[in-house]
Amino acid sequence: MPNKISPEIDFPNGGAAMSARRRRVKKIRVGIIGAGGIAAGKHLPGHRSVKGVEVIAVCDIVEEKAKAFARKHDIPYYFKDYMDLISMDELDAVSVCTPNNFHAAPTIAALEAGKHVLCEKPMAGNARDAQAMLEAAQRTGKILQIGLQSRFNKRMMTLRKLYQEGFFGEAYYGRAIALRRRGIPASPTFITKKMAGGGPLIDIGVHVLDVLLWILGYPRPVRAFGSIATKFGNRADVINPWGKWDPKQFDVEDFAMGVIKFENGLTITLETAWASHVEGTGTTFFMGDKAGATFSPFRVYTDKGGEMISFEPEIPKEIQKAPGEFEAFHKAIREGLPSPVPPEEVIWTSKIFDAIYKSARTGTSVAVK
Structure with missing residues (x-):
């Protein structure tokens, strides 16, 4: 009962x-x-x-x-x-x-x-x-x-629409970045492998990698190479505004990076950290043969009329009115629509992360499958 x-x-x-x-x-x-x-x-x-x-x-x-x-x-x-x-x-x-x-x-x-x-x-x-x-x-x-939730950001939706319309041409390189100077979660649910499965790679890296792949049409990954490190989480002397944790429990990485190759020729580098000694390292971006874009600042870069130009794209009216994450979920339930964030796509982030972790252990590139 x-x-x-x-x-x-x-x-x-x-x-x-x-x-x-x-x-x-x-x-x-x-x-x-x-x-x-x-x-x-x-x-x-x-x-x-x-x-x-x-x-x-x-x-x-x-x-x-x-x-x-x-x-x-x-x-x-x-x-x-x-x-x-x-x-x-x-x-x-x-x-x-x-x-x-x-x-x-x-x-x-x-x-x-x-x-x-x-x-x-x-x-x-x-x-x-x-x-x-x-x-x-x-x-x-x-x-x-x-x-x-990044898929429901109006700016990300606008970049996706522009990519689908061919504005950027063929995307050939991207960088997905989620680096904190300091932001280690204090809860054991984040810092132990038995509960979390991994550290910042799957915690915050999933946001930037997923939204970038979503913008670019979720091309199929084929291989990944990666490296991970634990340089802060296992120490008791680390300054952390997010609170205290038990360094003896900390057994996940606090830094991870990967290089991912895709069937269509695209290469993406992924950089993630809960703690580091840097700030202002840049933003997620991607390059196409006709134009490129940065996430923050929200700008696109291209050539026009014999000049190099950049501008902030206008968010279309239909995107301004688009539902948010939870509204989209309930709209799909009511109207019998497909999942707004389908597992058929997102599962590839899990496969990529598994490959990066394996690559970090073996020192070699790993097939993503």
């Missing part, structure tokens, strides 16, 4: 009354798996920002944490076991906000229980788990959207 916070909110057993009510008000009801910071800071307000969406349940393996989350945020039901949450007939969808290595099991279970899933990034802690999630989505026909 579910633990109930708000006695005035009731969902009748059997589902008949609930079904009638749902048809009348067209509500989408959501449960959240994992009651941590990403759930409170992103997923809960994200779902609640969409008209006609209610968050009615939360679970966490620490039951008191789930209970406190439910009380604080006026959520009627809380659970310790995610299987109890996804067994609720009232639920239409779930957010998976667990540590990276624990994305696959609740995602697959929720999909097989007939729920749509918005899973926080990265897709999983490794490509094997990501593949199982993809297969579950394909098998069940339910939406699996990965939480990569």
